[in-house]
Amino acid sequence: MPIFARRPDRATTPEADSWQPAGVGGPAAGADPDAPPRLIGAVSDVGGSISPAGAPSPDVSGYAPAAQPVAAPPRAQDRAPSTTSSGVLLLLLAIAIAGVAVFTAFLGGNAPVVWALLGALALVLVVQLGIVVRAARERRRLARGIVIATLVVTLLVNPLTVGGVRGIVDPSGPFGLSGLSGLFGAPGGSEAGSSGSGGARDADIDPIWKGYPGSRFTPVKDVVDGADLATFAERSDAMLAELRAALTAEFGFEWIERQPAKTEKDGNGFGGDSMLNRYTAPVWQTTKALTDIGQKNRAVEIIRQVAQRYGIVNLSMQNAPAAWRQPGELTDQFGGETLETQALWSLNAYDAIAAGGRFSTDIVDLSIDATGKVEKNRYFAITSLGMAPDGIELHLDASALLAEADRAAFLAALKPFDGLTVPQ
Known part of the structure; x- marks a missing residue:
């Protein structure tokens, strides 16, 4: 069946009815007689059929071509990925990082952590810039809006802005000028580091304190009202003499002065010299060790009694087993986990006789040093300070x-320091 329909407003003409396909009735004028015959117009360019020879040929100028097939729209999975979903994810990521930055900055986070968050935000910004360009090209209003919102969050809430606000509120904190300068390393080695007592960093302390005449670690009141240099030396000598006498009476010891008394100028804790002094009493040691645990306990009792008469009531046994000790800790320091197996017993007290005083007693028995760690730890005292391997x-x-x-x-x-608070 022909695929053309005649338009009713067109009439046929004799010329149209007598149309013949080229090459059917003979070669056209001027054509190559040796060329193979060709069917001109035999097949319609728009879907016509072959006309038999001698059949009337339609006037194609009056016919409409058949409709061409319409291509199907691309499937959803074949479309380019949407910018909107990427923008939403990055917006949530930027808000999360910004929240962590605020939490870290205001609730005690250290500067390196916040700078790491800043690096993460910078990466988010780089990706966002790419999405902005893509969103602009695709003309997607929702995607562009999400990306712009993410950029606003990232620019307004980030470690730099949050740290800057905190630095204004607390100039001495880690986000103040001195705190941020310390992040990149301050000159001066340990002098520019932490004070070692959990207090202010040395880099944050006014240089005026280098000339402080007192001690960073001892209040002025305790210095002025407490024992002076001569009093401490006198009382310490008396206490040590009483200890030697009491222990000798119990165990028949002989004593050797291993190191003489020494007085030297004391530092102020800020890198300068104070007007105060440090005194070290003579170091005494017995010529023999106690090996019986009962005798060791008796020696500890005598030492406590004498120390209490000189106001030392906080004498503690460092080697005593305790629940908070880590496994193996007592063995590393004292040679065993129990008193019976420990080669070193150590008693210690602070604020002894004076506010800055310290008293200690070591009871050493290397005969039970099964691990050899106590003797190894005493190497410096034996070789450099002239101490015997064991004894009291x-x-x-x-x-x-x-x-x-x-x-x-x-x-x-x-x-000049009246009214000022000594940094700690």
Whole structure:
């Protein structure tokens, strides 16, 4: 069946009815007689059929071509990925990182952590810029809106802006000028680092404190009202003499002075010299060790009794087993996990006789040093300080001691610091 329909407003003509396909009735004028015959117009370019020879041929100028097939729209999975979903994910990521930055900055986070978050936000910004360009090209309003919202969140809430606000509120904190300068390393080695007591960083402390005449670690009141240098030396010598006498009476010891008394200038804790002194009493040691645990316990009892008469009531046994100890810790330091197996017993007390005083006693018995760790730990004391491998040792020293002759000058030197709080 023909695929053309005649338009009713067109009429046929004799010329149209007598149309013949080329090559059917003979070669056309001027054509190559040797060329193979060709059927011109035999097949319609728009879907016509072959006309038999001698059949009337339609006037194609009056016919409409058949409709061409319409291509199906691309499937959803074949479409380019939407910018909207990527933007939403990055918006949520930017909000999450910004929230962590705020939490870290205001609730005690350290600067390196916040700078790491800043790096993450920078990466988010780079990706966002690419999505902005893509969204602009695709003319997707929703995608562009999400990306712009993400950029606003990232630019307004990030470690730099949050840290800057905190630095204004708390200039001495880690986001103040000095705190951020310390992030990249401050000159001066340990002097520019932490104070070691959990207090202010040395880099944050006003240089005026380098000339402080007192001690960073001992209050002025304790220095002025407490034992002076001469008093401490006198009382420490008396206490050590009483200890030696009491222990000798119990165990028949002989004693050797391993190190003489020593007085030296004390630092102020800020990198400068104070007007105070450090005193180290003579170090005494017995010529023999106690090996019986009962005798060791008796020696500890005698030492406590004498120390209490000199106001030392906080004498603690460092080697005592306790639940908070890590497994193997006592063995590493004292040679065993129980008193029976420990080659070293150590008693210690602070604020002994003076605010900056420290008293310690070591009871060493290397005969039960099964691991050899105690003797190894004592290598320096034996080789450099002249101590015997074992025995009972008595140590007493103090810092921040004011010499009576320097009292007036010391009080005068404190005047520039009146009303100031000593950094800790």
